[in-house]
Amino acid sequence: MLPVVHNPYYHAPLPDGHRFPMGKFAAIAAVLSDLGFAPFHTPAPAPAEWIALAHDRAYVDQVLAGSVPRPIEREIGLPMNERVGLRSRTACAGTTLTARLAMEHGIACNTAGGSHHARAEHGAGFCVFNDVAVAIRVLQADGLIHRALVFDCDVHQGDGTARIFADDPSVATISLHAAANYPVRKATSTLDLALADGMEDDDYLAVLDEALERAEEFAADIVFYNAGVDPHRDDRLGRLSLSDWGIAERDRRVLAAMRRRGLPIAGVLGGGYMSDVEALARRHALLHVSARQALG
Numbered sequence: 001m002l003p004v005v006h007n008p009y010y011h012a013p014l015p016d017g018h019r020f021p022m023g024k025f026a027a028i029a030a031v032l033s034d035l036g037f038a039p040f041h042t043p044a045p046a047p048a049e050w051i052a053l054a055h056d057r058a059y060v061d062q063v064l065a066g067s068v069p070r071p072i073e074r075e076i077g078l079p080m081n082e083r084v085g086l087r088s089r090t091a092c093a094g095t096t097l098t099a100r101l102a103m104e105h106g107i108a109c110n111t112a113g114g115s116h117h118a119r120a121e122h123g124a125g126f127c128v129f130n131d132v133a134v135a136i137r138v139l140q141a142d143g144l145i146h147r148a149l150v151f152d153c154d155v156h157q158g159d160g161t162a163r164i165f166a167d168d169p170s171v172a173t174i175s176l177h178a179a180a181n182y183p184v185r186k187a188t189s190t191l192d193l194a195l196a197d198g199m200e201d202d203d204y205l206a207v208l209d210e211a212l213e214r215a216e217e218f219a220a221d222i223v224f225y226n227a228g229v230d231p232h233r234d235d236r237l238g239r240l241s242l243s244d245w246g247i248a249e250r251d252r253r254v255l256a257a258m259r260r261r262g263l264p265i266a267g268v269l270g271g272g273y274m275s276d277v278e279a280l281a282r283r284h285a286l287l288h289v290s291a292r293q294a295l296g
């Protein structure tokens with residue numbers, strides 16, 4: 001049975017017509033429930049002390065107090081109110097719980113997370129706190145892991161994660177992303193694979209195989225897999241052209257490669273941008289279905 005982590009707080013109300021598809025989190029829970037993944041593991045919101053292991057304490061306090069400066073709020077692209085702060089704290093705890101469950105069961109998946117544009121100083125690009133970075137720091141502080149691998153297949157570069165761990169040899173960051181996509185100013189991951197616009201399944205999977213082979217150079221006690229579905233051809237913000245089959249095959253290959261290494265796998269949702277949140281939720285659920293099959 002694949003452990004799946006969810007909390008209704010993953011949803012925070014947004015103004016009508018907001019371009020972030022917030023409705024997808026409840027929709028994913030419904031899809032996964034129909035597919036037999038319930039009951040879910042439910043995280044409590046992360047305490048500020050956990051989040052401050054990966055972020056500047058002053059920024060953490062601003063988010064919790066609802067006093068994020070306007071320029072930063074604009075860079076994040078979400079209204080920085082109490083509910084959005086609560087959502088972000090809960091996602092951090094959710095990815096931390098997902099990692100603990102992965103160490104116990106082999107694989108576990110969150111129904112949120114992968115906020116990879118958030119850097120230590122502040123959030124950006126719909127990302128408030130970097131949940132994967134927080135989880136790694138909490139697990140390290142608890143002595144559960146020494147080293148971690150972040151394998152990020154969201155179509156946007158994991159720039160925040162790369163910056164947080166830039167000078168930390170205990171964490172390797174690998175990012176497969178559309179070269180021409182956000183962010184304009186890229187960070188330097190341990191390994192970056194920048195892809196040309198319009199890339200389709202076969203070419204993408206060839207690059208993926210290369211990335212998985214090179215990932216074996218990096219010792220780790222756990223892998224965090226960002227399974228963003230925004231490389232899909234119908235995505236509003238992606239620039240690649242993967243099919244549903246391509247997304248599912250990507251997930252299967254990543255999971256199989258990490259399983260062969262005996263690495264616990266913590267799957268996080270990552271990006272996905274469509275106005276049809278039901279269709280988007282089904283696409284995100286491809287990860288959970290593949291993870292359940294990989295667990296056997």
Ligand SMILES: [Zn+2]
Nearest residue numbers: 154155156271
């Ligand atoms: Zn993305």
